[in-house]
Amino acid sequence: MRSWPLPSSSxxxxxxxxxxxxxxxxxxxRHCGVDLYAARGSPVASVEDGLVLEVGVFTSPRRTAYxxxxxxxxxxxxxxxxxxYAELERLAAAPGDQVRTGDLLGQVGQVLNPEAxxxxxxxxxxRLRDGGCSSMLHLELYSSWEDSLLADRSYSGGNWFxxxxxxxxxxxxxxxx
Numbered sequence: 001m002r003s004w005p006l007p008s009s010s011x012x013x014x015x016x017x018x019x020x021x022x023x024x025x026x027x028x029x030r031h032c033g034v035d036l037y038a039a040r041g042s043p044v045a046s047v048e049d050g051l052v053l054e055v056g057v058f059t060s061p062r063r064t065a066y067x068x069x070x071x072x073x074x075x076x077x078x079x080x081x082x083x084x085y086a087e088l089e090r091l092a093a094a095p096g097d098q099v100r101t102g103d104l105l106g107q108v109g110q111v112l113n114p115e116a117x118x119x120x121x122x123x124x125x126x127r128l129r130d131g132g133c134s135s136m137l138h139l140e141l142y143s144s145w146e147d148s149l150l151a152d153r154s155y156s157g158g159n160w161f162x163x164x165x166x167x168x169x170x171x172x173x174x175x176x177x
Contacts, residue, residue, distance in 0.1 A: 033140035141172035
């Protein structure tokens with residue numbers, strides 16, 4: 001059984017096209033997951049039972065000036081697929097932890113620093129700033145841990161900077177809808 005990853009959220013909107021949707025065309029990059037907008041500090045819960053494989057830094061102002069520091073947590077489900085819960089402010093689980101459906105994994109972070117977003121930022125970032133959407137859960141799905149994109153040079157902050165979609169990158173909308 002699966003649960004919604006943002007238990008305190010009153011809405012359950014999964015973007016299936018346009019901004020924040022899976023494989024959204026962002027002109028020079030593609031979006032690798034779905035963005036579920038929520039207030040900073042909102043609890044993030046495990047969608048399903050699984051094993052925490054890895055945690056780490058997801059975004060950092062050292063990489064991109066308009067980013068705040070956020071974190072990710074990879075959880076492998078019983079079917080072997082891996083969910084990447086990203087753009088988190090705080091983590092509540094560590095590698096090796098067994099998590100159950102609904103267990104707290106962390107809190108939504110404010111990924112974007114609106115004051116640092118200038119005219120040189122990509123248009124989709126400027127639209128997020130202008131719409132007041134700077135905090136969200138970014139959720140990705142991989143067919144296996146080996147298919148995680150986090151170490152690939154064509155990947156950065158939830159975006160893929162190449163034409164072809166990686167084979168092991170799956171649309172997470174299917175497990176949320």
